[in-house]
Amino acid sequence: MNVDELIANMTPQIYQNMKDALELGRWGDGRVLTPEQKEFTLEAMIRYEHMNNIPETERVGYVDMTNKKKKKAMEQFAAQNDTQTIKIIE
Numbered sequence: 001m002n003v004d005e006l007i008a009n010m011t012p013q014i015y016q017n018m019k020d021a022l023e024l025g026r027w028g029d030g031r032v033l034t035p036e037q038k039e040f041t042l043e044a045m046i047r048y049e050h051m052n053n054i055p056e057t058e059r060v061g062y063v064d065m066t067n068k069k070k071k072k073a074m075e076q077f078a079a080q081n082d083t084q085t086i087k088i089i090e
Helices: 003-008 012-024 035-051 066-080
Strands: none
Touching: 003 035, 012 035
16 A cells, blocks of 8 residues: 555544644654654645645645735835824924
8 A cells, every 4th residue: 555545545533633643742642743753744634635625724834824914015005104294282
């Protein structure tokens, strides 16, 4: 059995267990993931997500950039409108 066949036979539960293990750095039974296990688990998850058309927003490593884009647009707007009126009250 090759890697693609193993990934094709993964269930959503196995995928979720691997995802949890990566997030926590430990398997469900408490054993710590080795660096090699982290690497292989991450690769298996990415392949599973690709083979099962998991939405981009639910994939491992996804970073939501919408707020960052809004912030950048506001900073650009503020830079263009750099002058402010100051009212002095005596």
